[in-house]
Amino acid sequence: MYPVVPREWKERTRGHIAIDMDACILCGICGKKCPTDAITVDRGAKTWSIGRMQCIQCSCCVDVCPKKCLVNEATYTTPAVYKIVDTYEKPEEQGAAANEGSLKCDDTCVFCGICAKKCPQGAIEVDRAEKKWEVDDDKCTRCGLCIEGCPKKSLKIE
Amino acid sequence: MAKRTVIPFGPQHPVLPEPIHLDLVIEDETVVEAIPSIGFIHRGLEKLVEKNEWPEMVYVIERVCGICSFGHGWGYCKSVEGNLGLSVPPRAEYLRTIWHELGRIHSHLLWLGLLADSFGFESLFMHSWRLRETVLDLFEETTGGRVIFSVCKVGGVRKDVTDEQLAEISGVLKGMIPELTELTNVFLEDMSVKNRLEGVGTLSADEIKELCAVGPVARASGIASDVRLDGHGAYPELGFEPCVEEAGDCMARCKVRVREIFQSIGLIAKAAEQMPGGDIDVKVKGNPEGEFVGRMEQPRGEAYYYSKGNGSKFLERIRVRTPTNANIPALVKMLQGCDLADVPVMVLTIDPCISCTER
Numbered sequence: 001m002y003p004v005v006p007r008e009w010k011e012r013t014r015g016h017i018a019i020d021m022d023a024c025i026l027c028g029i030c031g032k033k034c035p036t037d038a039i040t041v042d043r044g045a046k047t048w049s050i051g052r053m054q055c056i057q058c059s060c061c062v063d064v065c066p067k068k069c070l071v072n073e074a075t076y077t078t079p080a081v082y083k084i085v086d087t088y089e090k091p092e093e094q095g096a097a098a099n100e101g102s103l104k105c106d107d108t109c110v111f112c113g114i115c116a117k118k119c120p121q122g123a124i125e126v127d128r129a130e131k132k133w134e135v136d137d138d139k140c141t142r143c144g145l146c147i148e149g150c151p152k153k154s155l156k157i158e
Numbered sequence: 159m160a161k162r163t164v165i166p167f168g169p170q171h172p173v174l175p176e177p178i179h180l181d182l183v184i185e186d187e188t189v190v191e192a193i194p195s196i197g198f199i200h201r202g203l204e205k206l207v208e209k210n211e212w213p214e215m216v217y218v219i220e221r222v223c224g225i226c227s228f229g230h231g232w233g234y235c236k237s238v239e240g241n242l243g244l245s246v247p248p249r250a251e252y253l254r255t256i257w258h259e260l261g262r263i264h265s266h267l268l269w270l271g272l273l274a275d276s277f278g279f280e281s282l283f284m285h286s287w288r289l290r291e292t293v294l295d296l297f298e299e300t301t302g303g304r305v306i307f308s309v310c311k312v313g314g315v316r317k318d319v320t321d322e323q324l325a326e327i328s329g330v331l332k333g334m335i336p337e338l339t340e341l342t343n344v345f346l347e348d349m350s351v352k353n354r355l356e357g358v359g360t361l362s363a364d365e366i367k368e369l370c371a372v373g374p375v376a377r378a379s380g381i382a383s384d385v386r387l388d389g390h391g392a393y394p395e396l397g398f399e400p401c402v403e404e405a406g407d408c409m410a411r412c413k414v415r416v417r418e419i420f421q422s423i424g425l426i427a428k429a430a431e432q433m434p435g436g437d438i439d440v441k442v443k444g445n446p447e448g449e450f451v452g453r454m455e456q457p458r459g460e461a462y463y464y465s466k467g468n469g470s471k472f473l474e475r476i477r478v479r480t481p482t483n484a485n486i487p488a489l490v491k492m493l494q495g496c497d498l499a500d501v502p503v504m505v506l507t508i509d510p511c512i513s514c515t516e517r
């Protein structure tokens with residue numbers, strides 16, 4: 001019996017959120033969707049942090065991550081008497097990767113505005129009347145959600 | 159006339175799992191009047207709709223209660239789905255029903271343990287909670303959580319359950335029946351338990367109607383009120399009939415819950431057998447606009463979920479009224495004229511969940 005026999009975790013157990021920083025593009029969607037504001041994404045410092053005591057293991061961030069770099073692992077975090085915040089840094093050599101290239105729209109665009117609605121950062125502006133499509137390169141995180149959502153497949157990062 | 163004294167009961171009391179305060183006005187050993195007060199653990203969860211988008215709000219609403227959390231998630235989803243005019247696939251409805259009934263089994267087993275604890279029967283308390291662990295393991299295997307599940311979402315459920323898991327749920331629950339029978343027979347037949355529960359805190363059907371009590375408290379007095387009869391989830395196809403007792407005392411309330419444990423096992427087995435195939439969710443488009451009310455039968459009784467949308471990603475208002483809130487007037491009534499020593503048992507038989515009540 002426990003604790004002599006170690007606890008066997010079930011496959012679906014929601015223990016704690018783990019991140020693959022190599023795949024993360026610091027888009028910040030996880031932080032925005034988190035119901036308890038446990039996740040903070042700092043694009044300037046290239047860090048992703050999570051308040052372990054705030055996190056409620058709902059897996060909402062795992063569902064919304066466009067790069068699927070978040071995973072809910074079966075083991076729990078170690079108990080503590082203070083509020084733990086785990087911070088992960090983007091590897092130095094990949095620092096620039098997140099902002100490589102820029103979002104382009106070709107002339108098949110019908111100015112439907114779906115990309116602007118999908119954009120978590122509000123980086124895209126579409127004016128149907130003026131037939132104008134604009135992206136703010138500084139705000140754009142290259143998460144690719146607009147590319148997935150585009151009905152005419154007019155968008156790409158190059 | 160004996161001298162009147164006021165005895166404070168709670169908010170911290172060995173028998174209370176959660177804080178409620180009662181001012182007991184007593185004459186000798188008899189309670190003349192009980193004045194309840196709550197407000198010790200208000201968390202302001204309803205206010206969080208202004209900060210959380212409605213699809214994410216379900217994870218917050220589930221945390222209204224740590225025992226009937228699945229039902230709260232379902233109730234909220236039902237209310238928002240009504241607002242959006244969504245119809246949920248049958249497989250999702252069946253899965254929701256199975257998880258909700260599993261929740262009822264674990265809630266009632268927890269309550270049986272607490273009841274045993276309230277009259278000082280410690281070993282019975284331990285055995286009830288030991289059996290409850292089996293149900294929590296089933297929850298962990300199918301949802302990933304032991305008490306907070308995060309599987310319900312607007313438009314369906316987030317996780318599917320395989321046929322092997324369904325067979326395991328039915329098998330494990332069936333295997334629990336001999337032990338459950340042995341355990342519940344102690345509650346229903348043991349002389350010392352009978353002495354503490356029979357004829358204590360009796361409420362008639364008329365009093366229940368007048369005080370608008372809900373759930374097992376109402377059903378123990380002969381009123382067949384149960385929201386599951388309204389035809390939500392998979393209940394219409396499972397041939398659900400509420401468990402009703404006539405006596406209206408603490409023992410009747412115990413009997414109703416004991417019968418409901420076995421009934422839930424039957425409902426789950428039937429749902430697992432009849433489980434339809436197909437999708438587990440539907441695509442949700444647009445934002446809720448307008449008002450909608452959803453009702454759920456939680457293990458403690460009828461809960462009410464109101465949502466008001468304004469067409470944006472944030473709901474304007476949600477409101478949850480939980481069964482304990484409706485049962486407190488019944489508790490106050492049954493405490494009048496009782497023996498001081500019976501107060502803990504009576505408080506326990508409404509199955510008070512104060513965190514739910516205050517949210």
